[in-house]
Amino acid sequence: MTMPLTPVWFIALPLLLAFASPLWVRLRLLMPLLVGTPAALLALALGLLPAVRTAPLLETIVIAPPLGIHLQLDSASWLLVALINFAGVVVGAFLWLGETEPYLRERRAFILILLLIAGCNGMVLTGDLFNLYVFLEIAGVSAYALSALRRDAPALEAGLKYLIIGSVAAIFFLFAVVLIYLQTGNLSLAAVARGFSEIPGPMQMLIGLLMLIGLGIKTELFPFNFWVPDIYQGSHPAVASLYSGILVKAFLFVLFHLVFLFLADPGVAGAWLMGLGAITMLVAETVALRQEDLRRMLAYSSLGQIGLITLALGFGVESTTAGGLFHMVNHTLVKLLLFLTAAILLRSFVSARIADFAGAGRARPLAGALFVLGALAVMGLPPLSGFASKLWILKGFAEAGVFWPVALILLAALIEAGYYFRWIKVLYEPRTEVAIEPSEGRWAYLPIGVVAGLIVLLGVAPFLVDDLFIEGARSLLDRTATLVAVLGAGS
Amino acid sequence: MHAILDSLAMIGVSYIMGFLFYGFYRQLNARVQRRWGPSIWQNFFDNMKFFFKSETLVHGPMFFFGPMIIMAGAFTTVLFVPFLKDSNWLQGYSQYGNLILIIYLLVVGPLGNALAVGSSGNPFGVMGVTRGLTRLMGLEVPFFLGLGLVMLQHETTSVHAIMAAQDGLAHWGIVTNPIAFCVILLPFIASQNGSPFDVVGAPVEVYAGPRVEFGGRLLGVLMTQNMMMSIAKLVLVTDLFLGGATNILVLILKAFALFVLTTAVSMVFPRLRTEQAVDFFWKVPLGLGVLGVILTVWLPWSA
Amino acid sequence: MSLILKLFFFAVSLSPTALLMGWDGHLTWTLLDGVGLSLTLTPLAAFFLLLLALAAPLVALPMLRRPADWPSLALYAALLAGMQLLLLAGDFVSFFIGWEIMTWSSYLLLLRSPRTEMATSQSYILFNLASAFLLLAGIMVFYGLTGSFDIRPLVGPTQPQQLALALLFGLAFLIKVGTLPLHIWVPRSYDEAPDIFSAFLSAAISKMGVYGMILLLTLFPEALTGLYGRLLNGPAAGYLLAWVGVITAIVATYKAISQEDMKRLLAYSSIAQVGYITTAVGVGSSLALGGALYLALVHTLVKLLLFISVAGIVLQTGQRRFNDLGRLIERMPISFFGVLIGIIGLAGMPPLPGFAAKYLVFVSLVDARWLLLLAAMILSSTAAFIYCYKLIYAPFLGHANSAGAREAKEAPWPYLVPQVILMALLFGLGVFPGFAIEVLIDPVLTALRMAPLGGSSWAVLTTAYGGYDGVVLMSVFVTAFVLVTGLFLLLRGRMRRAGSPYDLSYAGEVPTEETPLHYGAGMGRELRRIPLVGWILRHSSQGFYLGLTRQMRAAAGLLGGFYAGNPQTWILLAVVVFAVVLGLQAVTGGI
């Protein structure tokens, strides 16, 4: 039996494997499959790359015309898919090799993580508004459950908070979808995009706002992101790394995909998003200055980076968009690195309070060094990958002669340095009484090390991959090409 | 050979001028105070007595070498100041130096000696050194500003060139650049350790200051270099403002005139505290200097 | 194994030297779409590379002492790599990359010291990153103007553009060199850094700011003159810069005098020295730039020497405060000579090259007719004598004030070898002031299209305003010294060695070990009574930055209040935003 290697596997495979989990438990294949599934998907993505680079892959699974599931794998979504699955591999490997807490190595976690990956893949790939809602909810539900997995008070609290705010977001999003359908009679993204300009202005406005709030909560933009630090704090850092690395990226992609696709002239919406991004960035970085809890600090830092990416993508110029996509990738890598390192440190030092971390870097040199590397990368210091993407973004702004984002980005980076270096300093505080316990799970460093290697590699030689991002940016920005590809030349 | 003879002559001249001038100063001081005063050779006697003290206490190698450094600095300073213009004699090595170098050379020796003072371990000496350095800090600012005006006027730092430009009374620096002369006059007195600014070595206040531990032959060395250094400074100012001298008599005359002027100031003013002195330098002479700068550089009719 | 690693590391520290000798090419490395690094060695960069080549191995040698701190060594290697990249940069991207690598690796090295405090490390990294980000902003403006990252003069920029560039770049470099309102990171970090690394911080890293400033001048068609025309005989924009430099020098000098800790004193003195360099750059003439480069060279040598000597003292005595040291001259004679030569160079005294450098700057100020600046600079450089004296008196002379100082031994050889080398270099440069001009500085000036200073021989320093002969000066002085000492010893009479350090003339009293005889920390305290100095010492820009930090934290608390609520608040906020935007749209006529 030959199975066609189509994008549908990105969704189908994790779902199938997740629901067959009792079998894997029996076969003791749970952990290998947790790594293997995203790895296989990553391999699939790499295999599809040449094809995607020539033309977007479209796939429609017809249930009954016009009902069906449209999947669309173009250069931009390919980046996201590859990223999501890579992150899945890393986190899976960390959970497997790192001897983490048992509840993360059980069947439930297995199912939820695979569901999360499937949901994210689906969101990125789908060409259909309602499916988008469905995948959004799949990802959402699995995320709520993942947060609460530890089942102690903080975890349950995080899960509940996440669930409440996430459901509200989903309702707003659903509302927007309903309105769109009622106005255009279509759910296919391309078809909606074609008809979107014919919707009356106020209704467009209303839809836009609903969409903005729904996705804004999910993408963690400023006035809607107050829940984030609580959730990141309550969840296991490895799970938080998935949120920050995968989930938000997928939502961000969706947000901009919709903006660039629906609006013939994304200028106004782009300006709004840039403004939101800038505010998100500055507010988050500022608030992070006072954080005494490692996980919260990383959460705020995530918010800041999301703001930066929003700012870059909102500008809608090829070079900033490519930079923004690149930064997405870098941020995922860095947050994987930081959160997983934080997981290691938390295991050794129990508390996440800054005061308890004094001297941790001296007691755990490798973890300390990795944390420092991640911090340097997240601040965009060369020769690490964060620098290359930031430079790309800044260059895009400079080319366009718009300098206020440059100033804000640099200001935010400075504020960011203010707290990251505070943590680094504390990590290397001279303190003699740090008990050096034998470190368990040395293998946990392997996936982190791979990520660190990638960060350095992408920082030193970003030219290896920059074509991908340029193509991704083009396909994200080029509305007509997408429409033509999906709907045919006549549309 | 000529160079050696010339150098020896310069050292000799400056030494003789030194003790005679200071002898004169003591005489004059006594007469002002209605005393007879010591003989004009008194400084020579004092100096020689110290040179022939049969015992000299040292506190260690650095203590010994300090006076040697200051003496060598004095010799070097003297040799880098041209005593005469248009003459082969009494030139030393002045064509290899310049005004700024001389100003700095004036400080080299004292700083070398300050090491000796420090190594003696006597806190009073170090206190004196600090006061000296503080005073130096105060006086150098207007002093150098005045010299800067002169350098600007002649567009050179070479003392020879400045001297050569002052042919005839009408071209003397004191005539062509009176402000600069006024600016440097008081700092000059201070740099000579003259009376209103002589708190550095005040016996009552800091127990003789930097010299507190020096006795015997080392003190003799210090006295000698002090006299020579004074003469070097006098000759320098003579060169810059009084047109230099073509022969030794004129030199002595001019330097003596200048000396009398500074002496007159010294004798009538009471001693200032260090910080008063510094504050004074930064107000009056420096203010005058700023005025000079405004007049010569900033105003539209100036070059 | 460890020996091989150490040898390898030492070889790494020689890499700037190798680069200086062997580099004759051009290397490019594509980074991104449209962004490439191009590496070339310009004469200006070569001059600063020379400084790095001097500093790197001399600092590496003491760092290699057992037990080696491997992370430090690795970071030091990264630092060297970054600085070489910075110097080789032919375009701003590689310049910036080098700059940033230098920043973070030096920061991490700073953390290796057990004494570093949070405030220190934070101020170090924040100021340096602010500098880096200003630089990046400037680079972006530059890129916006020219469409390329290559370092080359602007063609026909308008005045606002020039001003924007000059401000951004200028501020970046001024932070790095640590001029006045931006200096507060310097003293703390130089003080608390690992003792040996302080030498490198002061000698090499601060010079990169100087390099940047001179590089900045080359970006504009007419350097500083093009910006706001001329004032008297120099560039008007430079007049401002020069005052910044001089005021920095004055304030830092007084702060240095009032310090009670050796390394902090040296830190303030570094600020002051770099202030002179800033002034010289501000004057911008060929004489002044020559002076600036010369000062940079001398300052590198001198600060290496002083910091390494001081590191040796700290290592052997465990003390770093002036009050706790004293009378080390008998126990650490070589270090004594190191510090002695160092302070002579620092004070700019004639036989050593510090004088040549200062001479050039003074003359350039006279040439530019900026006499007030000249006076201000003299104020600072004569006041510097006081802290120079303090620096040699308090540790080496006077009385030993702690057990550590009483029982110290001479520093180990890895500390002494660099000192001896540096002393020899300083001495040689002092005797041949023209050597540095002709071999090191003139090529740079020629490359910058300025008149070379020239000179008839290596012994002579020549300017249009007159010069001096180092060989004659040195021989006269040495002859005089030998003669005087010889004659003195010919005089008859006994020399009597004092019976003990306490054999002092002390108003008939008998001082003992308990008597407070050491004047170390108190030295210069009475300067406070001078109104101007008192005013300077009473004021600090630290309060401003503390206030800024407080305000930032307050803002963080305020904004953090949003994040402290419960889900209902969050939803309410979202709904309110929704309603407000909708309402606004309705009011403005959208719906």
Added chain:
Amino acid sequence: MLSFLDEPRVLHGIYVLGSLTLFFIGLYGLLAKRHLLKILISIAVMELAVYLLFIGLATSPGETAPILSDGLQGFVGMADPVPQALTLTAIVIGLAVLGLGISLAVQYHRLTGKADVAGLTELKDV
């Protein structure tokens, strides 16, 4: 007499009003009630409002349910089937979320004895 109610505009207007009312009731509950279960119920009410709106507006009076049964081969005279299908899916999803939420709330109550949304204070800025 009440036939004007059958006019699509009026009917749709009623649907809109009704569902919006429901939506705001849900929103009120969400914002004002403090018990966790009440909040979850409010969310369900809000969701319900959206479903109702969708179904209501997508169906005009007189259309039959879009069920392809014997003899009916095309979508003639039927309501648009898509909203129906979508709403069904959404209800399922909503149910799942609600179920998860209630189970979390119950667990939380068992663990801490609290059921107040304002009592979720374990996670906060320090």
Added chain:
Amino acid sequence: MYHKTQREGFQCEGSQCEQALLETGSPVDEARQGVLDQLVSWMRKRSLFVLAYGTGCGAIEMRPLMTSRFDAERFGIIGAATPRQADVLVISGYLAIKTLKRVIRSYEQMQEPKYVIALGSCTINGGMYWDSYNTVKQVDRYLPVDIFINGCMPRPEALIEGFVALQERIARGEKGGFHRYRENIDWYKANQRRVLGDQMPPAYTYDWYHAGGAA
């Protein structure tokens, strides 16, 4: 008329040495008769730096010496601030035991050649303090006095006369008191110790003399 006490005893190592000391004049230094020596002596004579130690009421008589009325500077006599620079130590008046220590210290810090002039009766025999428990009666036992100037107190004119007498001695090349101090250091130290007990000043000079006095 001496008041003998236990503290200030005359029971030294034999009254012979004491007697011999008192009778020893100041013979001309045999070794110093060359032209240069005469010249040097003449210079020394013309320049006397005085360390005026204001031990007692004599201090008040020292001041007019330098003023316009008496003008000691015409003899080359001028004050010195520190013992290191001084040639002459003037003990002006009675010497309390507490002061003695300082005076000895100051004297030992002076560089040779050095001379001591003692003013007033108190330094000779205790004067009006003849029965005081804490006053040194006979300074000559503790320091080698070159010139006593008697009177209570001597007027500045007398002081000048004393100085001139000292100058004549110096010009003649007579051995100064410091020779005596050097040669009889043990005796002097014993006397001093008897008075001062454990308050003795440091033995730098003693050690130096015993080491042979060569650097």
